[in-house]
Amino acid sequence: MKCVDDFRLRLGQREVVPVIIGGMGVDISTAELALEAARLGGIGHISDAMLPTVTDRRYKTKFVSDKQKQYKLNIKQVDKSIVQFDLGQVAEATRLHVSKTMEAKRGEGMIFVNCMEKLTMNAPRETLRVRLNGALDAGIEGITLSAGLHLGSFEMMKDNPRFRDAKLGIIVSSLRALILFLRKTARLERLPDFVVVEGPLAGGHLGFGMDWAQYDLHTIVAEIIAYLKAEHLTIPVIAAGGIFTGTDAVDFLEKGCAGVQVATRFTVAAECGIPEKVQQEYYRATEEQMEVNTTSPTGYPMRMISTSPSIGAGVRPNCEAYGYLLDGNGGCAYIDAYNRVLAENPEAKKLSVMDKTCLCTHMRNYDCWTCGQYTYRLKDTTHRNADGTYQILSAEHIFHDYQYSKDNQIALPQLK
Numbered sequence: 001m002k003c004v005d006d007f008r009l010r011l012g013q014r015e016v017v018p019v020i021i022g023g024m025g026v027d028i029s030t031a032e033l034a035l036e037a038a039r040l041g042g043i044g045h046i047s048d049a050m051l052p053t054v055t056d057r058r059y060k061t062k063f064v065s066d067k068q069k070q071y072k073l074n075i076k077q078v079d080k081s082i083v084q085f086d087l088g089q090v091a092e093a094t095r096l097h098v099s100k101t102m103e104a105k106r107g108e109g110m111i112f113v114n115c116m117e118k119l120t121m122n123a124p125r126e127t128l129r130v131r132l133n134g135a136l137d138a139g140i141e142g143i144t145l146s147a148g149l150h151l152g153s154f155e156m157m158k159d160n161p162r163f164r165d166a167k168l169g170i171i172v173s174s175l176r177a178l179i180l181f182l183r184k185t186a187r188l189e190r191l192p193d194f195v196v197v198e199g200p201l202a203g204g205h206l207g208f209g210m211d212w213a214q215y216d217l218h219t220i221v222a223e224i225i226a227y228l229k230a231e232h233l234t235i236p237v238i239a240a241g242g243i244f245t246g247t248d249a250v251d252f253l254e255k256g257c258a259g260v261q262v263a264t265r266f267t268v269a270a271e272c273g274i275p276e277k278v279q280q281e282y283y284r285a286t287e288e289q290m291e292v293n294t295t296s297p298t299g300y301p302m303r304m305i306s307t308s309p310s311i312g313a314g315v316r317p318n319c320e321a322y323g324y325l326l327d328g329n330g331g332c333a334y335i336d337a338y339n340r341v342l343a344e345n346p347e348a349k350k351l352s353v354m355d356k357t358c359l360c361t362h363m364r365n366y367d368c369w370t371c372g373q374y375t376y377r378l379k380d381t382t383h384r385n386a387d388g389t390y391q392i393l394s395a396e397h398i399f400h401d402y403q404y405s406k407d408n409q410i411a412l413p414q415l416k
């Protein structure tokens with residue numbers, strides 16, 4: 001019987017352990033977590049979601065308060081169209097986070113950044129261009145394009161000196177999305193270096209509608225591998241979503257995948273950005289509490305624990321400070337939902353907005369507990385402490401469990 005360590009993921013001249021820790025915004029897949037993946041010979045992601053906010057916390061910049069001060073007079077206005085990001089600050093935040101992470105890198109593995117198209121920041125094209133090129137300029141080894149079709153993203157990077165040397169890939173949830181991307185980028189004569197195929201059991205936003213349960217990762221992966229073969233395209237395929245054990249991973253590797261992307265198991269790692277109190281909620285969660293809902297203003301369904309404080313919260317839209325989901329016209333589905341509830345309850349001291357959530361505020365505060373479908377199994381991966389809490393794991397322990405385990409076994413950590 002094989003284990004993941006019997007396989008290697010080849011990306012150009014590089015060869016790594018075929019385990020990729022997926023990007024998890026906002027600073028859930030921290031630099032510390034990504035660095036561990038790279039040290040252990042795999043690939044780790046940092047996320048570029050809300051980076052000006054993240055660098056304030058990490059590197060003591062003042063981007064959020066500067067922006068809030070600049071747009072202070074707009075806080076009570078319904079129209080948020082004037083609230084713009086300073087592109088120089090976005091570039092600086094990207095440069096800071098990426099270069100600090102790369103400077104700390106040790107080992108044979110690689111560090112990539114996850115870049116979400118749906119982070120429209122009230123100027124979708126301009127801000128995405130700055131984020132992508134900023135990451136390349138700061139030395140990132142690869143970029144994973146996510147949360148969107150990214151039909152213009154390669155074009156935005158084509159003049160960057162690193163366009164052909166960095167590893168650039170995309171996350172898709174269907175063959176159709178991949179074909180669209182390949183057609184759109186054909187002119188640039190640069191294929192993606194890898195394709196992550198993400199199924200319906202993943203965490204974060206889903207690339208499916210509310211009929212997600214009708215889809216199955218194995219089927220989509222098989223379709224994509226068959227298509228690439230028929231077209232004589234050699235692009236490594238990475239499977240993602242619901243791969244919980246090393247044996248699950250081997251199953252995909254034996255079926256022709258070049259690697260796996262995993263995330264949920266690492267949400268309870270000490271190096272993960274989720275505060276320990278919230279990690280205990282992940283451990284305690286039950287299967288019944290795994291919920292896919294439409295509260296994200298992005299329009300994509302999102303999986304979360306049903307007890308997430310973000311659900312039903314009614315905070316005032318915080319776009320002057322954040323505003324990462326404002327579309328190019330200053331709109332956001334949460335602003336509409338909030339204003340509707342406010343108009344219905346003009347005297348209320350506290351509002352409850354059920355249909356949408358202020359994702360910026362709640363992701364920033366770790367109050368939106370997004371998770372993969374198998375979060376309810378995390379309690380089986382550790383020991384329970386005498387006080388009823390669960391033991392937090394090291395990223396190394398989880399990574400090695402994926403790399404070496406066989407026969408559906410999950411190695412428990414050393415008792416603390």
Ligand SMILES: Cc1cc2nc3c(=O)[nH]c(=O)nc-3n(C[C@H](O)[C@H](O)[C@H](O)COP(=O)(O)O)c2cc1C
Nearest residue numbers: 022023024025146202203204241242262263264372
């Ligand atoms: C807490 C959490 C946050 C996530 N955030 C993002 C994100 O910001 N961008 C993204 O492309 N994928 C995100 N994902 C998806 C993962 O990168 C990964 O592809 C997927 O969850 C793998 O499935 P698994 O969690 O079942 O292992 C997130 C997943 C989790 C669990």
